[in-house]
Amino acid sequence: MSGATSLAGFADPVLDSQATFRAVLEAMSRPGRVQQVPVPPELPPGIEPAAAAVLLALADADTPIRLAAGPEAEAWIRFHTGARAAAVAEAAFVLDPAARLLDLAAGTEEEPERGATLILPVAALAEGSGWRLAGPGIQSTHRLSVQGAPSGFLADWAANRARFPRGVDVILCAGDRIAALPRSVAIQEG
């Protein structure tokens, strides 16, 4: 995949990357809490603002990525991150609506950190109702309402969690908002 892009990345690559990372760190540390990320000023069609920010902040030449977001968005991400394309099972970051959670790399018992991160665009995210989340990062229960998760997601999630410490971590994206589901979290339908 080659292709240049005329669109810029982050307005301030250093500080916007840091702010995005902190939002993801906060989201991953407190599963179900919704965070806001800084949005790149110009976005190609085919990619959500939050998903774009997460990839700009975290992907680079050392992270194989699987992208299915249309040629313009793919060229844009590759140009700004230098990340190379990989198959779903080999990628560190996956942004592909066709990819199933359980198809991603889950790491090994000795190296569970090699489990991939799935960036999952959804229609809307809200705290206070919906799924009941429990696990590390959550004092008792967090509620997270997710509009437009793929069908069968919760069953896949249960299977993902059952293989802990192996597993996949998920960053849900809606507009400029994110919420994260680390592999350690238990989800019950609301």
Place this chain on the structure above:
Amino acid sequence: MSTDAGYNFAYLDESTKRMIRRALLKAVAIPGHQVPFGSREMPLPYGWGTGGIQVTAAVLGPRDVLKVIDQGSDDTTNAVSIRAFFRRTAGIATTERTAEATIIQTRHRIPERKLTEGQILVYQVPIPEPLARLEPRIAETRRLHAMADYGLMHVKLYEDIAKHGHIATSYSYPVMVNERYLMSPSPIPAFDNPKMHMMPALQLFGAGREKRIYAVPPYTHVRSLDFEDHPFRPIRAPHACELCGSRDTYLDEVLVDDKGGRIFVCSDTDHCQERQAMKEAAE
């Protein structure tokens, strides 16, 4: 932004920060698991906080307020040096007040004041492997963690009890995180271990020389290893602080002469000063 021209914000280059950030996110997702990372050579010596410094540098933003402590104190020389390093390379605000800090980098202590959700505690870690003294080979300990086989540690603690009547470990006291990973809390006194349990703040651990990062998310179970008939008990000197009168904080013993004269004072200098100020205001 950076006050030292020629270096990036917070010293590290952006690709190094991204690499550390990715390791941190996986560490948070797998509480207590040691994630290898491409630790860089820092302009401070290994063993002097390079792991904590790299974690702080990767996390830090311009709105953060940084506190650095060593032995509980903001004014120990290495804490002073690390704080100055970040002031110089990131131009950020620093504080000695625990309550005001958003990021606290520490060596050997957890502050006495209860930390809050808005805070991140970054530990400097010399030896991240809790089993290292029992099994120095990393290839082997990695296998033991994979199988959650912590028999070695239980045997060691049991031998302590058989020999001394109690567990003779007073610092770096091993903990189980979320009932899955055995973790070194870094060389904090066992007195501080209970503070890790269900802490509202995020806890990040950086070991630069050993090239490992690990984490305890907020509100996570952290249990100090013990036995039913020999429960874990935190140790502190059974005295009151000479300065603030506290009887429930961790104390340093200070020799005042060569005839056995000694006093005890709080190790957490900020907490102690706060208590002294309150005492004065009340009088």
Place this chain on the structure above:
Amino acid sequence: MYVATKGGEKAIGAAHAWLDEVRRGDPAQPELTTTQVEQQLGLAVDRVMAEGSCHDRGLAALAVKQSRGDLIEAAFLLRAYRTTLPRFGASLPLDTNAMAIQRRISATYKDLPGGQVLGPTFDYTHRLLDFRLAAEGGLPAGAPQGEPDPSPTPRVTELLAQDGLMQREAPEESEPGDLTRQPLSFPADRPLRLQALARGDEGFLLSLGYSTQRGYGGNHPFVGEIRMGEIAVEFVPEELGFAVDLGDITITECQMVNQFKGSRTEPPQFTRGYGLVFGHGERKAMSMALVDRALRSPELGEGSEAPAQQQEFVLSHCDNVEATGFVEHLKLPHYVDFQSELENVRTMRAAAMKERGE
């Protein structure tokens, strides 16, 4: 009344100022220039480049001056600088066959194509202090100039390999790893082991190499060849697509020849231990070659009992910047942990005394 210690910042400032003064020494003496260090303490500069894993004579000389001649401190300075440099890519592999030789000796043959070249060596000097040097004795007499010998100097190991007597090294298909970017994991492959050894501490490798000679994993080494000289470094920029000469550097290469008894799949033959360092660093290159060969013993079915054969032990402890940091960190305050140990020992003593008393 005790007051919590204050003034760390001021104390550090004063210590640094004092250090600057001590470094300069008696101001009545002329200040040492980095050019003088580079020219007249060249082997110190070479060692700092090797262990600092950064080839820059000027910066290494500066590091030696700044560190007051503490070579581990100097290597550390250079490493901390190196880590901030952007990476443009990797150079082409060096062809040591094409070296402009200043020194070349083989212990395995009396004579060989290209000949034995002693070069600037301490080897046969009598170690008598030369008081003329203390007296600033002017310029040296100068070495006699010969005609440059244009004949090729093939590597001894290659001559042996042509006869099938030396195991050929299989070319690496994959890009070698980079231990400054990725943490080592064990078992580490040979390129990574060699990287670690190349920047490892000369003293540590020397002692380990020595231990193999004294029977701790002995493998009967012969110096097949040591060569030192200048060699071109080439780089292929992606946008050009052809090699560009970046300049010449001096390196020292050592190939040790070791017997191998053979296995079920391979006939008896010689195997090599390899050492390569920046600058003129013969002791280091030889030690590295001994340890490299010792670390190959598990794959050659020779066991791994001796310290020099245990790669996790060797590779985890050969880096002097890591080692000095951790050893010296014991200087930092540890009084919080010591306090819990004090309480612990007091409790145990009290219990023991009570038991004895009863």
